[in-house]
Amino acid sequence: MRDLILTFVICLLLTIIMEETAALISGVRKGFDLAVILFTNTLTNPVAVFCGLTFETFTSVPKAVYVILIEAAVFVTEALIYKKALYAKKPSPFILSLILNGVSFVIGSPIASLILDKLI
Numbered sequence: 001m002r003d004l005i006l007t008f009v010i011c012l013l014l015t016i017i018m019e020e021t022a023a024l025i026s027g028v029r030k031g032f033d034l035a036v037i038l039f040t041n042t043l044t045n046p047v048a049v050f051c052g053l054t055f056e057t058f059t060s061v062p063k064a065v066y067v068i069l070i071e072a073a074v075f076v077t078e079a080l081i082y083k084k085a086l087y088a089k090k091p092s093p094f095i096l097s098l099i100l101n102g103v104s105f106v107i108g109s110p111i112a113s114l115i116l117d118k119l120i
Contacts, residue, residue, distance in 0.1 A: 003120045007053070008046055010115055014108040015045045022103040026096060028088050036085045037100070044074050075101050 016038060023037050048070050055066035075097050082093035091099065 004053075006119060007116060008049055010119075011049045011108075011112050012042065012045045014112050014115075015041050015104050018104045018108045019100040022100050023096070026091055026099055028086075028096070030087050033086045033088050036082065040078050040081045040085075044077055048074050071101060071105060 019037060019041055020034060023034060028034060028037070051070050052066065055061055055070075056063070059066070078101065079094045079097035082096055086093060086096075088096075
């Protein structure tokens with residue numbers, strides 16, 4: 001149980017750090033917009049991690065397939081939230097979601113794996 005909680009915490013913290021940094025680099029400056037991104041990640045990341053762990057543990061679906069499905073669902077969900085909630089309109093909510101999730105996945109996933117391999 002401790003390992004599971006640690007997995008969720010590390011994945012969420014890395015996602016928040018990566019995506020908030022990428023948002024700032026992308027030009028998102030308003031505190032409200034950064035808070036929306038933070039809370040959106042707090043909603044979507046645990047669900048994505050849970051789905052990934054569930055697929056890995058209980059199915060024979062190839063990892064590439066379920067990762068693509070999960071990441072696509074997160075991208076669309078976050079883009080729709082950003083479209084409704086963000087004041088910043090540039091980059092567009094869909095481009096912003098793509099950038100943030102791309103950074104988080106490409107950089108955050110390997111770092112999370114390294115950290116979890118050392119701790120678990």
